[in-house]
Amino acid sequence: MNARANPNADVASSGVAAEELKQFVERIERLEEEKAGLMGDIKEVMAELKGRGFDTKAVRSIIRLRKKDKEERQEEEAILELYMQALGMA
Template sequence: MPRRRPATAARPRHRIDWTDTETPMNAHSMPDADVASSGVAAEELKQFVERIERLEEEKAGLQGDIKDVMLELKGRGFDVKAVRTILRLRKKDHSERQEEEAILELYMQALGMA
């Protein structure tokens, strides 16, 4: 049986001694080629972020439109919860939906609910 180290024994820790390392690189210490390439990368990153922000705004607008349609649906006397269930089911493949329904029916029978 292997011997275990007592809980009080100090384990060696791996620490970085920053006094022995070079000064970290920053934009002022980078060679000119690296600054230019990081500028290109920064501009590309900015474009991606702005694109995502525009899409998020569009998404929020669409979600607002869906909410308005659901309120209209409810105002016309339809059950919103049932419509949401139908929307979820329509996204599924027919065979996947049949399998889920069969499992649900089996469980309901096992619980005496059918």
């Protein structure tokens, strides 16, 4: 079987490429672990927020909106308002 028929043969036969691939995979795994830790931290903060009487759904919406610039937010709100009017909801 030639290398073209099996692209993995190049990686397997090349110590440098295999080591580089291993390093990428290990970096991703570490980042995934950090991400899981951060998600756990966010969950704890949300539970604390809820325990203090705040609406977590509203807070998540605010966080999502704060990531957008003013123009993008206004455009989204205008489209939402237009659609709600079309459906008789406004």
